Amino acid sequence: MGTFLRFLGISSSDDNRVDEATGLTERQKKLVQNTWAVVRKDEVASGIAVMTTSLRLDSTKFFCRFFKKYPEYQRYFPAFKDTPLNELPANKRFQAHCASVITALNNVIDSLHDPALMEASLISLAERHKNRGQTKEEFQNLKEVMLEVLRQALGKQYTPEVAEAWSKTLDGLFTKIYQVFAS
Numbered sequence: 001m002g003t004f005l006r007f008l009g010i011s012s013s014d015d016n017r018v019d020e021a022t023g024l025t026e027r028q029k030k031l032v033q034n035t036w037a038v039v040r041k042d043e044v045a046s047g048i049a050v051m052t053t054s055l056r057l058d059s060t061k062f063f064c065r066f067f068k069k070y071p072e073y074q075r076y077f078p079a080f081k082d083t084p085l086n087e088l089p090a091n092k093r094f095q096a097h098c099a100s101v102i103t104a105l106n107n108v109i110d111s112l113h114d115p116a117l118m119e120a121s122l123i124s125l126a127e128r129h130k131n132r133g134q135t136k137e138e139f140q141n142l143k144e145v146m147l148e149v150l151r152q153a154l155g156k157q158y159t160p161e162v163a164e165a166w167s168k169t170l171d172g173l174f175t176k177i178y179q180v181f182a183s
């Protein structure tokens, strides 16, 4: 019956079931994974070359925005700390960094169905950053930029329901990260 209702676009009770580990409903997980798939697909398709007017997510745009808002953070990256902001998108070391961040995020979003695995990835990520001297505040600032970029990249698809699903998901992910900084 659930499958039939889903086929008709009517949500089943399964969709509203809250996963206690993440605090998300199954529907919210699907919304996050489906919209991330849009962003991720476009990131690959649009590639790094398409920097101009596209609203689609380009991982280099995401970091350019982050550095534009917090210029002092660029100093943490020896490989491109002195590269002017407008030259960053063409810098291969910068591109490589952006790609590894997006891959890390892909893995986290993919593991929403396996909260223990997701937690393990987040803890190692946070530990590596903490050991390098990054702070909770820097992660909080990145979270805000992530939400802004998602809103912009998804455009009309960023409905209030999608916004709530993402906000809740990022709250959960970043809470795990903050626990590492507090320990």
Ligand code: HEM
Pocket: 073, 076, 077, 078, 079, 100, 101, 104, 105, 125, 128, 129, 132, 134, 138, 139, 142
């Ligand atoms: C969800 C948030 C983040 C993700 C997914 C992420 C992901 C990554 C990944 C995959 C790497 C390379 C492998 C590693 O050492 O971990 C990395 C390196 C690094 N990240 Fe992050 N990061 C995040 C947030 C931040 C923030 C907020 C900062 C500082 C403002 C930061 C600064 C750095 C630095 C300095 C490096 C080392 C770069 C190098 O020496 O080449 N990251 N990050």
